[in-house]
Amino acid sequence: MSGSMKVSRRSHVPPFAVMQVLAEANRLRDAGASVLNLCAGEPATGASDVVRRRAIELLESGDLGYTEALGVPALRHAIAEHYGRWYDVEVDPARVAVTTGSSGGFLLAFLAAFDVGDRVALARPGYPAYKNILAALGCEVVELDCGPETRYQPTVSQLMEAYYGGGLDGLVLASPANPTGTMIRPDELAAVAAWCTDHDVRLVSDEIYHGIVYDEGSSSRTSAPLASRGGSAIGGGSPTAARYTRDGAVVVSSFSKYWAMTGWRLGWLVLPDELVGPVDALAGNVALSPPALAQHAGVAAFSPEGYAAAEENVARYAASRDLVLSRLDDLGWSRVAPADGAFYVYADVSGDGMDSVTWCERLLAEAGVALTPGTDFDGVHGRDWVRLSFAAAPTTVAEAVERVVAWRATLQR
Ligand SMILES: Cc1ncc(COP(=O)(O)O)c(C=O)c1O
Numbered sequence: 001m002s003g004s005m006k007v008s009r010r011s012h013v014p015p016f017a018v019m020q021v022l023a024e025a026n027r028l029r030d031a032g033a034s035v036l037n038l039c040a041g042e043p044a045t046g047a048s049d050v051v052r053r054r055a056i057e058l059l060e061s062g063d064l065g066y067t068e069a070l071g072v073p074a075l076r077h078a079i080a081e082h083y084g085r086w087y088d089v090e091v092d093p094a095r096v097a098v099t100t101g102s103s104g105g106f107l108l109a110f111l112a113a114f115d116v117g118d119r120v121a122l123a124r125p126g127y128p129a130y131k132n133i134l135a136a137l138g139c140e141v142v143e144l145d146c147g148p149e150t151r152y153q154p155t156v157s158q159l160m161e162a163y164y165g166g167g168l169d170g171l172v173l174a175s176p177a178n179p180t181g182t183m184i185r186p187d188e189l190a191a192v193a194a195w196c197t198d199h200d201v202r203l204v205s206d207e208i209y210h211g212i213v214y215d216e217g218s219s220s221r222t223s224a225p226l227a228s229r230g231g232s233a234i235g236g237g238s239p240t241a242a243r244y245t246r247d248g249a250v251v252v253s254s255f256s257k258y259w260a261m262t263g264w265r266l267g268w269l270v271l272p273d274e275l276v277g278p279v280d281a282l283a284g285n286v287a288l289s290p291p292a293l294a295q296h297a298g299v300a301a302f303s304p305e306g307y308a309a310a311e312e313n314v315a316r317y318a319a320s321r322d323l324v325l326s327r328l329d330d331l332g333w334s335r336v337a338p339a340d341g342a343f344y345v346y347a348d349v350s351g352d353g354m355d356s357v358t359w360c361e362r363l364l365a366e367a368g369v370a371l372t373p374g375t376d377f378d379g380v381h382g383r384d385w386v387r388l389s390f391a392a393a394p395t396t397v398a399e400a401v402e403r404v405v406a407w408r409a410t411l412q413r
Contacts (some may be wrong), residue, residue, distance in 0.1 A: 013059045013132040018372045021360060025370040036400040037392060039370040041344070043260035044393045048301065048309030049261025051261065055297040064292045066402070069284035071268070072295050076247060078302040079268050086210070087240045094247065096269050097117070097279050098290045102208045102267035106133055109250045109269055112278040113170060113202045114139050120170035121162050123154050125346070125378035125385070126208070127178045134172075142168065145380070151182040152337055156195045163199055171196055175238065176213060176341030179387040182214065183340040186239035193244040203249040205241030208267070212314055213237040213260035213341035214321060238341065246273050255294075257342070258310050261302045264294040285413035316352075317343045320390035320397040330405045343391040350384035351356035352411055360386060368405035369400045 021039050027311050029035045046052075048233050058064065068074065073093070080093040090408055106129065114120060116138035117128035124143040131141040142162045146152045154173065173192065175184040184192070189205075197204040215237075239329050241249045254267035271279055290361075324345050328336060335348035356373040362368050373384030390397045 010138065012137045013136055014128070016128065018287065021372060022362065023368050024361075024364060028364065028368065030218040033368055034368055035364070035368045035370060035377045036403065037370045037398065038389050038400050039372045039387075040164060041257075041342075041389050041391065042262050043257065043313055043343075043391050044396070045260050045313055046220040047259065047264065050309070051259070051297050052302045052306040055293060056155075056299040057216075058293055058296050060300065062293075062296060064296075065251045067289040067292050068281050069287075069289055071290055072222050072292075072299075073097070075295050076297050078299050082302055083240070083242050083270070087242060089240060090241045091242055091245075091270055091388050095273065095276055097268045097269040097276070097283065098288055098295055099283070099291045100205065100270060101256060101265045103129065103253075104265070104287065104290070105252045105267045106130065106204075107273075108279050108282050109204055109252060109275070110134060110137055110139070111282050112275045112285075113204070117168055117171075120172060120275075121154065121159065121168055122172040123152060123174070123177065123330050124380065125152065125179055125374065125382065126172075127174060128376050130172045132139055135411050138169075139161070142166075143379075144214065148335075148337065151184070151340075152177060153182060153184040153188065154192065155188070156191050156275060159195055159199075159201070163201070166171055168199070170202040170204060172204045172206065174209075176209040178209070178342060179207075179344050179372070179374065180346045181336035181342040181344045182337055183238060187215050189239045189241065190243075191243060192397070193247065193249055196249070197244070197247040200248075203241060203244065204252060205249060206252050207240060208252065208254040208257050209342040210238045210240070211255065211310065212246045212343060214318055214339070227285070242270050247273050248274075250275065251278045253303060257316070259298075259306065259309070260313055261294070261301070264298070266294040266298050286360035300377055316394055317390060320392075321345070322395045323389065323394070323398055324390055324401060327401050327405065331401070332408055342378070343389055345390065346385055347388065348384050349386050353407065355383040356386050364405065365374070365409060367403045367406075369403050371404075376403075384411075387411070 013323040076096040077095045080091040083089045083091040110279040119140045121142040142156045144154045251270035254262040333347035337346040360373045372387040374382035
């Protein structure tokens, strides 16, 4: 009887709580309620017109068969050039692997870099898929408790403690991070990368929110095309580990966030030489190739029009971020992670006298606003925190803030 057959132990990974919130939000919306969704980490706009137009041309005339396992040469070149443009770093296209979203990139990078039993450190709070993929692959996850004193980013002293307390084979770093949006400073990234190289610890740097960074007083962020900023200004705000790939670091990135191409399932890795062959072999076996249509059309994302459309989105996020941050007092959110980048505000709601899962359930049921409880990102302190995504349309974000403020007033009565 198939129901009694074994299910692998490795597949027992926890589901995303955000998916349950999303399902409930959709149910309420289908039942006619007005629901504002600020739980998904997903841009409200889709791919830029230039990418869509190229996709239509390709659908009509293109060869959309399997591609090279590491991606089509034109896209690997365009990605390599992007590193020159944004960070002034020379990347050999041969070290670029195009992947099925950054999610597919993580799987390949972890498979290529780590063995069963290897110990890999990551920040808590953090994006849950890292630890769930690592656990499914039989790696031991070492959670580093990261708080406001280090901008929720890991430090060399935490790494030393993990290293001398049981050994360490890898570190996953994310900057800007999800759920906090916080960024690591360039000198700290350099110190962490050097420490990792010296101790044979593989650094895997998640850079999928690069380009979505804010200066203080962020509404000053312009939507001017990249060319008028002298090239490196945008990426220059976020230090890249691509500088350290020759020393063993792996960079993971994606078209999902800055280029708003979530469903196209397109991402990439910048690899150190020794991982190119293994990732090529693994990628060919696991997926044959990343999606052909997305790859060919994705080249257009690196055109001036593609960057300009992305910058318009970032300007909208900046305005929404300003709006949320200007209402923190009204929201009663006094402990908030510094929202340096990405499109999240991570706030402590424990002062409202309920855990964050209940808080989110009630907010959705009573005010029609969907936020994500911190339990997805932090198994220890997450019951105190919620994540608000301001990637939705600015009018949606504004109305949602009003509703949260009004809902909290009903709690205090
Ligand atoms: C920090 C982080 N890394 C990776 C991903 C995966 O994105 P994708 O597979 O669409 O590139 C996400 C998605 O939300 C994320 O927040």
